[in-house]
Structure formats: structure tokens, C-alpha cells
Amino acid sequence: MSLTVNGKTIATDEEGYLLNPDDWDEDVAKALVCAYEEEGNPKITAEGWALIQYFRDYYEDHQVHPTMHKMLRERAKKEGKDFHEEEAFRDYLYQLFPKGPVPTLCKLAGLPNPKEEIET
Secondary structure, three states: OEEEEOOEEEEEOOOOOEOOHHHOOHHHHHHHHHHHHHOOOOOOOHHHHHHHHHHHHHHHHHOOOOOHHHHHHHHHHHHOOOHHHHHHHHHHHHHHOOOOHHHHHHHHOOOOOOHHHOOO
16 A cells, blocks of 8 residues: 655555655655544644654654554653543543544554554
């Protein structure tokens, strides 16, 4: 499979994940988000875009995607949230990304398919 952005063909796997994370840029991100929304998923909000960038940054620093647990803990620590607010944020993430926040954010951020690595 592939995605065409600005006349350039971007290779993807059968589920739409980029095969090369280095192919990702702002235009590719917009194309991935547009395809996601056209499938009937919720519109990506400013917070959703911030999470996409968080996944890109985390992957660049660690060469793995963040787990749900890691993402919630870092947010809680950064914002001084407690456990109950973490749970509420997790539920909110599932409203934004009903097919699963981690796999969806990996796809939109142009990261490899996390299949076996997902932690809920």
C-alpha cells in the first residue's frame, strides 16, 4: 500500500502505517489525519495534534513509542495530576481515538505499527 502526498509516493503497510518514519512531515501528517477523519473517526483537536508531536518526539528520543502508562504518567507529572485525573484523561483519549490511542497515535505520527508492544 502507499500514500501519495505532494506527488511523492509514501510506502505504508496494509494497515496504513508508514514503513519509514523518516517519510513523515507536516504534509504527510495532514494526509494521515485527513484519511483518519474520513473513516468516520473524531476530528483531531489541537490536543490530538500535540499528542501526535509528543509521539514523534518520544520515538526520536527513545526509538520506541510511548506506552499508554508512560504517556499518562508523564502528563500527570508534568501537570501535577493525581491518579483519578489520569484515569479521566485515559477515558478522554479513548473518546478521541476510539480504535486505541497508542496504535492510532503511532499511525498518525508516522511511527511503526506497535502491534505486539501495546500496553493499556
